[in-house]
Amino acid sequence: MNATNPKFAWSQIDRAALPKRPAVERVADFLEIYSNYDEATAQAQASRCINCGNPSCVQACPLSNRIPEWLALTAQGRFLEAAELSRSTSNLPEICSRVCPQEKLCEGSCILNARTEPVAIGALERFINEYAFAHNAVTPVLAAFNGHKVAVIGSGPGGLACADQLVQLGYQVTIFESQLVPGGLLVHGIPAFKLEKTIVARRVDLLAKRGVEFRLGVRVGWDVSLDDLLRDFEAVFLGVGAQQTKPLDVPGAQLNGVIQALSFLMQNSGECWLGPGDPVEVVGQRVVVLGGGDTAMDCLRTAVRSGALSATCLYRRDLANMPGSRKEYANALEEGAVFQFLASPVELTSTPDGKVNGVRCVQMTLGEPDASGRRKPRAVPDSEFLVPADLVLIAYGFDPMPFPEGSDFCRVATNEWGGIIVDENQMTSVPGVFAGGDSSRGPSLVVHAVRDARQAAAAIHRRLSVGAPV
Helix, strand or coil: CCCCCHHHHHHHCCCCCCCECCHHHHCCCCCCCECCCCHHHHHHHHCCCCCCCCCHHHHHCCCCCCHHHHHHHHHCCCHHHHHHHHHCCCCCHHHHHHHCCHHHCCHHHCHHHHCCCCCCHHHHHHHHHHHHHHCCCCCCCCCCCCCCEEEEECCCHHHHHHHHHHHHCCCEEEEEECCCCCCCHHHHCCCCCCCCHHHHHHHHHHHHHCCCEEEECCCECCCECHHHHHHHCCEEEECCCCCEECCCCCCCCCCECEEEHHHHHHHCCCCCCCCCCCCCCCCCCEEEEECCCHHHHHHHHHHHHCCCCEEEEEECCCHHHCCCCHHHHHHHHHCCCEEEECEEEEEEEECCCCEEEEEEEEEEEEEEECCCCCEEEEEEEEEEEEEECCEEEECCCEECCCCCCCCHHHHCCECCCCCECCCCCCECCCCCEEECCHHHHCCCCHHHHHHHHHHHHHHHHHHHCCCCCC
16 A cells, blocks of 8 residues: 555544543533644545545535535645635535534545545534634625515524525525524524534624625514515515424323423523523433434433433434434433433323423334334333433424414415425425425424525526526
């Protein structure tokens, strides 16, 4: 093997993990747990890419990011050029690099997996984009107004990406957001230890400087109608997400101390209190989380930071069939969370005054794979056991929020589970109204919302350009 051939750098340079704060330190705050590579490490890690002829990492990326190209630039120390290339296909690269499950996407498809560890694509995407921000290379250029106005509903990843695409093409874009702080679930759902709120605020500020107007505290369907929007704007993009929680259907689900995951995360994010009602008391509580996705991991890690006596996850399948990120699972374990697999709740028990005090479970075993490819759990007869709990968090996922009853938004067609129906151009049943992200595909990844938004923005541009059909 030729040691001077860069094709073989992967065999001589081990993959380097991002610097991570010790668990004993990070559980005391809500700051991000990772920091960036230094320049020398970034160059060395990027040099591990072998620039294969048919890059599977690009194929696995929902945005088809030009990964080998910006890795080559990074390996040469041309960080600003690499970041510019990264931004050419992604509107939120500094955010996607933090929250994307790279192990299931680009890194999971890296050809090096057959021989060693994959290229650290996510860490390098984070490095080059933070480098660009630090060197004032992400500029808020104002495009010349092209005479068209577009409304974007929701300021989550889909809304921000759609607005970014359109404003760079000269559109006058107004984002309507029901919350008083823009960012959607990037701010109100993802904990700060995974994505600090300043990162999102920086992106929002950049869009505002590019000319995007933010109208906050406006609830579409209540404060503004669809007809109002179609009167004042030539196209509308619905990026309202999916925030209707899936219920727990067992006796005792309505007891005091049983909380939906999103409400808990909104109230205990380490930021200002954002949720309705009184904040959930966590200090000294035995917290039990039901579910096995990333929201469950977020709840466990938030509970630990909020002073819980214990944080236990109950999941009905085993680790191999758990949908949550393995990186987040490992971080939760390091921080003190406990996992009980093959455990399914059948009843919540209570004190005489109606406060939850336990989760009665049944032991599960796994049968044949179901339609999703995961093995179907089955209850083991006579296997019930009790897990003590003072606070139960339900993290069973989300569905799209229905439009307000009687609102003219109800003429936008939805499917049987409430998702907005869109065509190949992301257009809904109402001409000129587009949608994407979780509101149309169901709970999914930030990067999928960005892809939908970019496709919708392209279709809006075709529709509003003279003589260009959608």
